Amino acid sequence: MTSILRVALPVPLPKLFDYREGDTPAAVGSRVRVPFGRNERVGIVAARTDATEFDEERLKPVTAVVDEVPLLDGELLATLRWASRYYQHPLGEVLFGAIPIRLRAARALPQQGIAGFALAAGGRAALTDPARRRAARTDALLAALADGPRSTAQLDALAGAAARRNAAARGWIDPVRLAAAPATTGGSPGPTLNPQQRDAAEAVMGAPGFGAFLLDGVTGSGKTEVYLEVIRDCLARARQALVLVPEIALTPQTLRRFRDRLGVDVAALHSGLGEGERERAWLSAARGEAGVVLGTRSAIWVPLARPGLIVVDEEHDTSYKQQDGFRYHARDVAVVRAKALDVPIMLGSATPSLESLANVAAGRYNRLRLDHRAGLAQPPALRVVDLRHQRLQHGLAVPTLEAIAACVARDEQVLVFKNRRGYAPVLLCHDCGWSAHCPDCDRALTLHRADARLRCHHCGFEQRVPRACPTCGGLALNAVGEGTERLEEILKQRFDGVPVVRVDRDTTRGRRLRDALLDSLPDAGARILVGTQMLAKGHDLPHLTLVVVVGVDEGLYSIDFRASERLGQLIVQVAGRAGRAERPGTVMLQTHAPDNALLGVLLDGGYRALAQRLLQERREASLPPFAQFALLRAEAKDKAMLERFLGAAARAAAHEGIVVHGPLAAPMPRRAGADRAQVLIESSDRSMLQAFLPGWLDALRALPDERRVRWSIDVDPVDLY
Numbered sequence: 001m002t003s004i005l006r007v008a009l010p011v012p013l014p015k016l017f018d019y020r021e022g023d024t025p026a027a028v029g030s031r032v033r034v035p036f037g038r039n040e041r042v043g044i045v046a047a048r049t050d051a052t053e054f055d056e057e058r059l060k061p062v063t064a065v066v067d068e069v070p071l072l073d074g075e076l077l078a079t080l081r082w083a084s085r086y087y088q089h090p091l092g093e094v095l096f097g098a099i100p101i102r103l104r105a106a107r108a109l110p111q112q113g114i115a116g117f118a119l120a121a122g123g124r125a126a127l128t129d130p131a132r133r134r135a136a137r138t139d140a141l142l143a144a145l146a147d148g149p150r151s152t153a154q155l156d157a158l159a160g161a162a163a164r165r166n167a168a169a170r171g172w173i174d175p176v177r178l179a180a181a182p183a184t185t186g187g188s189p190g191p192t193l194n195p196q197q198r199d200a201a202e203a204v205m206g207a208p209g210f211g212a213f214l215l216d217g218v219t220g221s222g223k224t225e226v227y228l229e230v231i232r233d234c235l236a237r238a239r240q241a242l243v244l245v246p247e248i249a250l251t252p253q254t255l256r257r258f259r260d261r262l263g264v265d266v267a268a269l270h271s272g273l274g275e276g277e278r279e280r281a282w283l284s285a286a287r288g289e290a291g292v293v294l295g296t297r298s299a300i301w302v303p304l305a306r307p308g309l310i311v312v313d314e315e316h317d318t319s320y321k322q323q324d325g326f327r328y329h330a331r332d333v334a335v336v337r338a339k340a341l342d343v344p345i346m347l348g349s350a351t352p353s354l355e356s357l358a359n360v361a362a363g364r365y366n367r368l369r370l371d372h373r374a375g376l377a378q379p380p381a382l383r384v385v386d387l388r389h390q391r392l393q394h395g396l397a398v399p400t401l402e403a404i405a406a407c408v409a410r411d412e413q414v415l416v417f418k419n420r421r422g423y424a425p426v427l428l429c430h431d432c433g434w435s436a437h438c439p440d441c442d443r444a445l446t447l448h449r450a451d452a453r454l455r456c457h458h459c460g461f462e463q464r465v466p467r468a469c470p471t472c473g474g475l476a477l478n479a480v481g482e483g484t485e486r487l488e489e490i491l492k493q494r495f496d497g498v499p500v501v502r503v504d505r506d507t508t509r510g511r512r513l514r515d516a517l518l519d520s521l522p523d524a525g526a527r528i529l530v531g532t533q534m535l536a537k538g539h540d541l542p543h544l545t546l547v548v549v550v551g552v553d554e555g556l557y558s559i560d561f562r563a564s565e566r567l568g569q570l571i572v573q574v575a576g577r578a579g580r581a582e583r584p585g586t587v588m589l590q591t592h593a594p595d596n597a598l599l600g601v602l603l604d605g606g607y608r609a610l611a612q613r614l615l616q617e618r619r620e621a622s623l624p625p626f627a628q629f630a631l632l633r634a635e636a637k638d639k640a641m642l643e644r645f646l647g648a649a650a651r652a653a654a655h656e657g658i659v660v661h662g663p664l665a666a667p668m669p670r671r672a673g674a675d676r677a678q679v680l681i682e683s684s685d686r687s688m689l690q691a692f693l694p695g696w697l698d699a700l701r702a703l704p705d706e707r708r709v710r711w712s713i714d715v716d717p718v719d720l721y
């Protein structure tokens with residue numbers, strides 16, 4: 001009986017392809033070359049079977065086996081298969097998306113271990129032959145190798161590359177591959193943990209296997225110190241730790257802190273890596289060489305040879321959700337992986353997601369609390385600045401400007417937070433009321449003054465700023481409202497001589513630039529930082545004592561059901577940047593709605609009170625986490641076709657236990673020239689939703705317009721945009 005290999009290929013089809021096994025056996029999880037159409041492709045063996053629905057005689061054999069040792073181990077492959085099913089994304093794309101680009105081809109794995117040399121027989125003879133005259137360097141080289149093989153780097157440091165090449169040319173030394181250096185231990189000691197930190201660390205270290213822990217600690221309470229303690233314990237047991245952080249938080253400073261404190265090789269995985277670096281980091285995790293893997297979202301797919309712990313820092317952060325293609329949520333996958341690996345997982349945040357809080361309430365997660373800031377730091381005082389009847393100076397109220405002036409006079413730092421980049425969100429004609437809109441979207445164009453462009457932040461459309469109104473020809477074009485670029489200008493004018501630093505996507509293009517800018521922020525001296533939510537997390541800013549949130553109201557009036565949760569998280573996270581050292585901090589919230597009920601709850605009871613209130617509301621309204629959503633998004637240039645497609649999709653969704661909402665226009669009904677609409681699927685039960693989705697997607701794929709409509713499915717969407 002021949003074995004049949006079920007092979008995943010990187011194609012957008014939700015199926016596997018059957019091949020006959022060739023002469024070389026192929027293990028599940030290995031790459032193979034297979035004939036596909038008229039070409040050959042690289043696939044990954046997802047399973048073996050002895051039954052196929054095709055004529056076995058006519059199945060083609062695999063052409064070649066690329067990996068002797070599977071590239072994806074059993075656990076990782078199983079988790080990826082689970083994710084493919086759960087998020088309804090084709091397995092081939094899921095598997096190939098999980099491995100570094102360089103490994104997606106049929107290239108064999110780079111040789112394992114480190115290049116080095118061993119003493120050859122000729123070398124031993126030369127060393128002991130008193131009659132031979134040798135250079136002192138060659139002598140030193142041979143003597144060192146008499147004690148055992150050394151790496152090329154060590155030898156070159158000792159005797160120089162010339163001596164090494166010379167000895168190799170004479171056949172005195174042989175090239176070998178050395179096993180990677182074992183993880184060094186040590187590292188520098190940190191502060192003594194306070195009792196709450198110690199209890200938290202011990203709870204996790206005491207877990208016999210899988211256990212999910214929510215480390216719910218106010219900003220600056222020393223969550224990272226708890227992670228470091230638990231990781232140290234994990235390393236001492238010769239296990240690896242996988243640590244996920246939001247993209248913006250993975251800075252050289254963070255890496256340094258982990259490397260210095262733990263004294264091991266920390267493999268970093270983030271979007272700024274070259275393909276070679278990414279492959280090396282991935283393989284060092286897979287081989288167990290890296291003690292710690294520190295990475296952003298996609299690092300959740302790293303194979304771990306000796307898994308011991310998973311940490312997800314800032315677990316509420318929405319950057320853990322992939323927003324296109326394979327739409328997985330790295331935090332949720334992390335919990336599934338921890339369970340499969342039977343290791344503890346720690347989810348940390350000062351502002352936990354409502355999902356995680358609901359999991360605590362249901363008894364699925366253990367909550368560990370850190371209630372106080374570490375060291376001497378005091379919690380910041382929150383102050384509402386009522387904007388009604390105030391005369392604003394480009395968005396800033398007089399009390400705000402006074403507080404900034406006082407802070408600067410004390411030689412302290414200020415953070416002015418505004419979640420909108422550019423100069424002004426609207427360009428308006430004062431004569432006729434025309435305003436600049438994106439021709440392809442339903443949105444105003446943002447004015448960027450620095451390069452005199454109008455840009456659409458939704459589709460990338462841009463144009464020069466017109467000199468005159470295109471409708472009436474008038475010259476009274478006014479910039480209305482303010483973005484970070486304008487705030488920077490205002491603050492520079494107003495506080496002459498004080499450095500003003502703007503941090504947003506426009507000033508941090510490219511990782512190098514971004515890291516350099518962020519690295520310079522903690523320095524002492526008066527300074528005003530203006531920025532978007534990029535500034536809400538990441539660095540410790542010890543000299544920051546005042547935070548101004550310019551536009552609270554934008555979050556209060558959003559239609560997304562998660563908007564209040566997000567706003568609360570954002571305010572608390574930004575506030576947490578203030579007063580992290582000995583000096584107390586103040587947060588000023590500018591708002592036209594000082595009496596807003598949710599704002600009141602946040603001010604009186606903090607994030608925990610707000611979260612309780614929001615959970616209550618979600619329960620009453622049957623919204624996640626008390627209901628399960630899947631969102632079908634679709635767009636097309638032909639509106640009638642879009643309506644036809646979604647109408648049919650909604651009808652096909654009639655099913656017990658499933659509530660269908662829509663078709664509805666998307667919150668942004670036109671983008672990049674296409675009309676957009678959606679169907680929202682709701683169920684009170686996750687497994688009911690999971691049972692329903694595959695059949696529904698099959699029905700969608702069979703719809704006549706399917707190929708002319710761009711559609712996607714998003715399971716557990718984080719926004720309904």
Ligand code: ADP
Pocket residue numbers: 191192193194197217218219220221222223224225226374375540
């Ligand atoms: P979080 O991750 O909760 O924001 P960190 O772990 O970064 O907090 O700690 C905030 C600051 O407090 C850091 O400068 C850290 O060195 C310090 N710190 C943390 N724990 C302690 C402790 N037990 N004693 C003294 N300082 C501490």
Ligand code: ZN
Pocket residue numbers: 429430431432433434469470471472473474
């Ligand atoms: Zn006009």
Ligand code: ZN
Pocket residue numbers: 438439440441456457458459460461671672
């Ligand atoms: Zn646009």
